[in-house]
Amino acid sequence: MMHFPFITSYSQSHPKDFGVVRIKNIPYATSRSEILAIFGRKARLPRDTEEPVHIIMDKSTCKTQDAFVEFATVNDAIKAVRRFQDSVKQHHRPRLENRLLDMELSSQAELLKALFPFACGVTWNGAAPYIGPEVPGEPWTVFKGYVTEEEMTLLVRFVEVPSRSPFAKDCPQRPYECMISTLKKIPWFRPDTITVMERHIIFTATIRLCGLLRGALDAPRYDSQGNHINDTLLRRFFNAAMLCPGFSVVQKDNIAFACRFDEKKHHHFNIPRHANSWVYQHIVCPKPSVPVDVLEYYIALIREETVLSARENNIRELYERIAQQPHDTDDTGYFGFAWLDLNLPHQKELIHWSIASLGDHEMAVLQRIVHRALTRR
Numbered sequence: 001m002m003h004f005p006f007i008t009s010y011s012q013s014h015p016k017d018f019g020v021v022r023i024k025n026i027p028y029a030t031s032r033s034e035i036l037a038i039f040g041r042k043a044r045l046p047r048d049t050e051e052p053v054h055i056i057m058d059k060s061t062c063k064t065q066d067a068f069v070e071f072a073t074v075n076d077a078i079k080a081v082r083r084f085q086d087s088v089k090q091h092h093r094p095r096l097e098n099r100l101l102d103m104e105l106s107s108q109a110e111l112l113k114a115l116f117p118f119a120c121g122v123t124w125n126g127a128a129p130y131i132g133p134e135v136p137g138e139p140w141t142v143f144k145g146y147v148t149e150e151e152m153t154l155l156v157r158f159v160e161v162p163s164r165s166p167f168a169k170d171c172p173q174r175p176y177e178c179m180i181s182t183l184k185k186i187p188w189f190r191p192d193t194i195t196v197m198e199r200h201i202i203f204t205a206t207i208r209l210c211g212l213l214r215g216a217l218d219a220p221r222y223d224s225q226g227n228h229i230n231d232t233l234l235r236r237f238f239n240a241a242m243l244c245p246g247f248s249v250v251q252k253d254n255i256a257f258a259c260r261f262d263e264k265k266h267h268h269f270n271i272p273r274h275a276n277s278w279v280y281q282h283i284v285c286p287k288p289s290v291p292v293d294v295l296e297y298y299i300a301l302i303r304e305e306t307v308l309s310a311r312e313n314n315i316r317e318l319y320e321r322i323a324q325q326p327h328d329t330d331d332t333g334y335f336g337f338a339w340l341d342l343n344l345p346h347q348k349e350l351i352h353w354s355i356a357s358l359g360d361h362e363m364a365v366l367q368r369i370v371h372r373a374l375t376r377r
Contacts, residue, residue: 005290005298006366008283008359013188013245015127018046018070019077022106027097028064029171030055031228035067038094038101039080044072049239054181055174056114059151062158062168062175068111081105115185116146122193129187145198146186152205155179159212173228179209180240188246191356196282199355203251206241210258213237234259242269246355249278249285277334280342283359284366298370303336305373310337341365 023035032053039045045052052070057063071077084103087093094101109124116122121143122129131143158168158175168175182202187193216229241247241255253275256266266275272286272295286295342365344350350358 003294004367004370005287005295006284006363007287008191008363009248009285010188010191010245010283010355010359012288015187015189016046016050016070016108017074017126018050018052018072018108019074020106020108020111021069021071021077021080022104022110023067023069024102024104025099026055026064026067026101027099028167030064030067030096031173032177034096035069038096039069043080044076046070046072049243051180051184051236051240054111054115054185055177057174057178059117059154059178062165062171064167064171064174066114068106068114070111077105112185112187115181118148118151119146120144122146127185127187129190129193131193143193145195146193147182147198147202149201152201156205156208156212159209171228173233176209176213176233176237179206180237183240183244186246188244191246191359192354194246194355195351196353196355196358197351199246200351203247206244206247207251207255207258210237210241210255214259242271248282249275250281253278274334280335280339280344281362283355284362299335301373302338302366302369303334305369305376306336306338306341308376309372310340338366338369341369 023038026035032055035053035055036043036045050070054068054070056065056067058065069080071080081103084094094103108127112124112127112129119129121132121134121141123132124130129146132141135141155175155178158164159172162169162172183206186202213229213234217231217234238255238259238261241259242252244252247255249271252269252271253266256263256269256271266272270286270288272278273292278285342362344361
């Protein structure tokens with residue numbers, strides 16, 4: 001359907017072929033602004049919303065490792081390394097605090113391998129993942145996802161209990177920056193490799209960190225002077241979460257609520273009206289820039305058609321299905337009984353679906369409902 005106003009959220013994600021530079025021997029408390037200052041204003045970096053600076057954090061200790069910086073092109077990255085080498089030859093090696101820095105040309109593959117160290121069974125061809133076949137007798141080589149639940153839990157715990165690690169206490173912004181990099185670099189453009197469960201794990205950690213960051217800024221004794229926990233970090237974190245092509249409409253609406261951002265800004269992130277009613281649209285979202293009246297027209301078509309279809313079918317079966325639905329969802333009937341047509345399995349089975357399979361299913365069902373509605377007319 002040419003004018004169909006829905007798309008899958010992950011369809012907005014594409015591999016980015018940015019050039020990459022790796023900086024070694026950085027102090028553990030290095031900030032993003034210090035990394036950017038090394039290259040100066042003339043460096044051609046991607047837009048700030050792309051979050052081109054990735055300071056790698058050891059997720060078991062919260063210790064800072066190397067930093068990766070993305071450039072607009074590979075040639076720009078090469079030029080940056082050459083300028084560094086020229087400075088070294090002139091005995092002006094850049095330093096941070098008391099550490100002499102080392103810099104080398106890197107790649108998207110190295111960056112992603114550093115960001116997702118526990119992703120087994122995957123090799124990187126640039127920004128694109130290749131999932132290898134299972135090796136009999138070697139279960140540790142089987143791909144199980146890019147991140148683990150333990151990783152995400154530790155990330156949150158370092159914020160909740162910074163005394164767990166001296167690095168977390170002295171560098172409180174690092175877990176947030178680690179999550180920003182995770183949201184930006186996980187290959188959402190390969191939805192067949194990401195399960196509903198893995199997305200849920202990432203979202204759960206994201207919204208918990210949102211609440212912790214917002215709470216830290218609202219604390220009565222909070223002092224932003226000299227503190228890396230500030231409004232800029234909140235804005236960066238919020239933008240990364242809201243622009244994440246893997247999250248659903250409801251998930252983004254919950255993130256906006258947790259960060260206490262004005263609803264008037266929702267349209268900047270493609271969040272529709274009545275976002276809390278998109279309960280059963282786990283992957284489908286509005287097509288960017290679609291007029292509100294067009295979107296509302298199609299939703300009304302779906303609502304009217306599914307209600308009419310439900311009445312035509314066995315009403316007893318309908319009530320039995322309604323009774324089986326979870327009661328903690330905010331389903332206002334905005335999409336009518338579209339969930340009946342979706343006919344999704346129980347949550348225990350659904351979490352093992354890939355988001356690609358779920359997205360294809362949702363799109364096919366919505367298109368079928370709309371076609372059915374238009375045929376009636």
